[in-house]
Amino acid sequence: MNVSIAPPITAQVPDFKIAVLSYEDITIGPSPQMLRGRLDFFQENIKADLLDHEITAYEGVREWREVFQTLGISPSKYRPSHEALFRRVAKHEAIPNLHSAVDINNFFSLQYEFPSGIYDTDQLQGAITLRFGREDETFTGINGRSNRAAGKIVTADDLGPFGSPIVDSERTKTTENTTRALQIFYLQPSLSVNQAAKLADAAAGMFTQLHGGNASVQIIPAETKEHDA
Structure with missing residues (x-):
């Protein structure tokens, strides 16, 4: 799938990069106890950590707040989605x-400390670009609200924005009927391409172990070529 990052973003954050994980022939269902248990355990550890530390003690939270500020987006008004998860856990809201x-x-968002979105590939049309939202663009989020895209980072296809590091869209959400999915990791810019590739390969392996099918991984922008995970 053709995925790119618009130059105005990389002009301001030169090391900005994403991991694109493509899945085929997968089966989605209720989460097994193993996954639920790992997610619950991780949340308990975060609660314990935050008794003595601020959320910004997490490097991935702090770095993404800096990215938003560099791009002219208020991280307090529009929180990166992984920070919103951390804050929910901090308030003891499961x-x-x-x-x-x-x-x-x-789980990946909390473990790796970056925004992550997963989308139904069959609901996407055309090339995908990570760019700034345009003044007249809106999309209905999985939160049920209409979200204005202007000035925010969005991931868009030919039909318009369908995702972002803040909130994803109702249009492209995955369901238990989804058999092809696209997952985007909005990586910390400080990660090297090699670090990002190893991380994404490990995540893709865990995903296909749980859902079957096969995966391919691409880091964008990067000089490395797409490879099987």
Whole structure:
């Protein structure tokens, strides 16, 4: 799948990069106890950590707040989605279990400390670009609200924005009927390409172990070529 990052973003954050994980022939269902247990255990560890530390003690939270500030986006008004998860856990509000694809996506966001989105590939049309939202663009988020895209980072296809490091869209959400999925890791710029590739390969392996099918991984922008995970 053709995925790119618009130059105005990399002009301001030269090391900006994403991991694109493509899955085929997968089966999504209720999360097994193993995944639910790992997610619950991780949340308990975060609660314990935050008794003595601020959320910004997490490097990935702090770095993404800096990215937003560099790009002219208020991280207090529009929180990166992984920070929103951390803050929910800090308030002792459990992250709900939805289905295996969403639950493992949330697990990756907490484990690796970056925004992560997962989308139904069959609901996407044309090339995909990570860019700034345009003044007239809106999309209905999985939060049920209409979200203005202007000035924010969005991931868009030919039909318009469908995702972002803040909130994803209702249009492209995965369900238990999804058999092809696209997962995007909005990586910390400080990660090297090699670090990002190893991380994404490990995540893709965990995803396909749970859902079957096969995966391919690409780091964008990068000089490395696409490879099987």
